[in-house]
Amino acid sequence: MAIHPDDLRTHLVRIVLASAEGDLTEETLASAGWSLPEVSYSSLAYIRMIDAVENELGVYLDPEEESERFETIDSLEDLVGHHLRESADA
Numbered sequence: 001m002a003i004h005p006d007d008l009r010t011h012l013v014r015i016v017l018a019s020a021e022g023d024l025t026e027e028t029l030a031s032a033g034w035s036l037p038e039v040s041y042s043s044l045a046y047i048r049m050i051d052a053v054e055n056e057l058g059v060y061l062d063p064e065e066e067s068e069r070f071e072t073i074d075s076l077e078d079l080v081g082h083h084l085r086e087s088a089d090a
Contacts, residue, residue, distance in 0.1 A: 003057060003084070009077050015056065016041075016073065019048035034073035046070060059083040 003011055016036070017024055024039055032038035036046075050061050050070070059080050063070070069079040 008081055008084070009073065011057070012053070012076055012080060013073060015052045016045075016049055016076075019045045019052060021045070021048075029073070036071055036073075053080060057084065058087070 013026060013029070016029070017026060020041065023045075024041070029036075029039055046063070050063060053059055053061055057080060060083070061070075061079070066079060069075045
């Protein structure tokens, strides 16, 4: 799926919220500085989020190598954006 870089953050926020299955709102996430650990994002939610990013955006995320980059929306956006740019350049 081709996604415009300006839309990436919005798309990732939607994925993060959907992966929490109703246990999280955008307002709560924003008030926590977009930090997933601060909102007690569950390990199951992380798995669903990684799966959704891979399926929807075609980006492989390695939870063992890149897990620290899954902690905030900002770091996730940087990581996914990097992978998208790499795949576009290939």
